[in-house]
Amino acid sequence: MDIAEPLLAAHRARFAEVDALLPPAAPPAEGERLDAATADGTRVTGVVQRHRFAPDDVPLLWSAADTWQLFPYFGDTGTEGVDLLLRALKGRLETEPTGEDSACVVFWPSRDAEAIRAFLDHGLVPLGALGIRTAPPPAAGPAAAVRRAGPADFAAALELATATFDYTGLVAAPRRANTADLLAPSLRAALAEDEPPVWLAEEDGEIRALAHCAWVDATPGSEAAELLPPGRWGYVNNVVTAPGERGGGFGRALMAHVHRELQRGGATGSYLYYNPTNPLSSVFWHRQGYRPLWTSWEVRPAAALR
Template identity: 80%
Template sequence: MDIAEPLLAACRARFAAVDALLPPAAPPADGVRLDAATADGTQVTGVLQRHRLGPGDVSTLWSAADTWQLFPYFGDTGTEGLDLLLRALRGLLDGEKTGDDSACAVVWPSRDAEAIRAFLDHGLVPLGALGVRTAPPPPPDCDVEVVRRAGPDDFAVALELATATFDYTGLVAAPRRANTADLLAPALREALDAEEPAVWLAEDGGVVQAMAHCAWIDATAGSAAAELLPPGRWGYVNNVVTAPGERGGGFGRALMARVHQELRTGGATGTYLYYNPTNPLASVFWHRQGYRPLWTTWEVRPAGALR
């Protein structure tokens, strides 16, 4: 997709001004181009991609089956420029058939307050955030009997806990899928069979009370991770869950104290994860653990509800 160099440069300047931890804005991929101009004649551009998922795609755990994703390039035009691009997207959707399992989505730097104003005005809500932590973790403030690496024999309990995550987030974020356990099982079984990525469990009295599924991600030039993270080797915290009925008892804190220590020892530049800003548990827990949002996924579901 040919985007004028000044537009890309302006977008990169915006990112640098908004948050020093952001990597430079990536050149746009292929898609449908949306163009508009502000009141003073400044050009703004967006690239629109449509992603369709089948019922067996793991991504349906957090994504609608049919998503229109907008990649905006509006430089220093702020709320006005993004508003124009969202209006152009609304006009395009008028000619499309949008079903119930659909969404419009934009992934955008979390600290861009001018953009937030436009998202809210058009009915989008913050359903996901990529949080990062680069400072040492806080010291543990709880006493848990055992934190250990999980193995193949832990598959059943690990799958039960992993599924419980979506039982809860289905209430406060993306709707839970009926086949959640089936979608989670292959990657979880593979992780339990391998040395890396690691799955960690917190036990109390021989009963597993919490789980953390982790991985290593290298943000190297040209990689997908480098479009979201600064260069380096990052520890990825994929799924952390405490057993229902035990939340707030300190198991998650004890578990993550060990996980952060292991990732730091392994040479992590920092750690990152995805959480739901609308989740009243996760949004508090991860901030207390030293994470802060770097990117936010703004969505409206179904897609036709975009204002």
């Protein structure tokens, strides 16, 4: 995508100024282009990508079936530039029908307050965040037996992993009827191998909490390098405590173990996705040392964009 060099340079400078942990801004996205100009004539550009997912596609665990994603390039124009691009997207959406299972999405650095003002004004809400943690492992948490999971744990692990979507379906993306089917393949594969790691916290022989993790290398040119600083990162994919055991310390004990193991494995740090609207996870992960680096701003359905 061809974007004017001064605008691209201002875009990169904005990322560097907003958050020191952000990697350099990625090259311009490919897609449909939207253009606008501020009151003083400064040009701003947006790129729109449309993603349609089939019923058995894993992204449906967190995504609408028909997603319009905006990549804004507004340089140093602040709230005004973002506002103009969202207005342009609104106009684009009015040219064709969108269904109920649709969304407008902007994935943007969490600390850019000027952009947040425009997102809120246009009806977007923070449904997801990429949280990053670079702190040393914590001291041992509450007492709990933690072990690596294996193939024999599949049924119990899947039941627990699925249960978390009953709750997140209330406070974030709606729960899909086929959630277990979407989760099963990657969980089964993880349990069949030593890597990626899956850990379980137990008490009296019963599984109380699960952590499904992975390794991700942020190397030059990789997708991960567009989101994370360079290095080997522990990805905390899914963590859940049994509904009746929440608040009992099993999650803290499990993650204290996981963080130590990830560091032992050479992790630069760890990262995860959580829902800022979730009153449990948003508090839990901040106490674990994570802080938001990127936030996914969404409005559902897409036609609700103001």
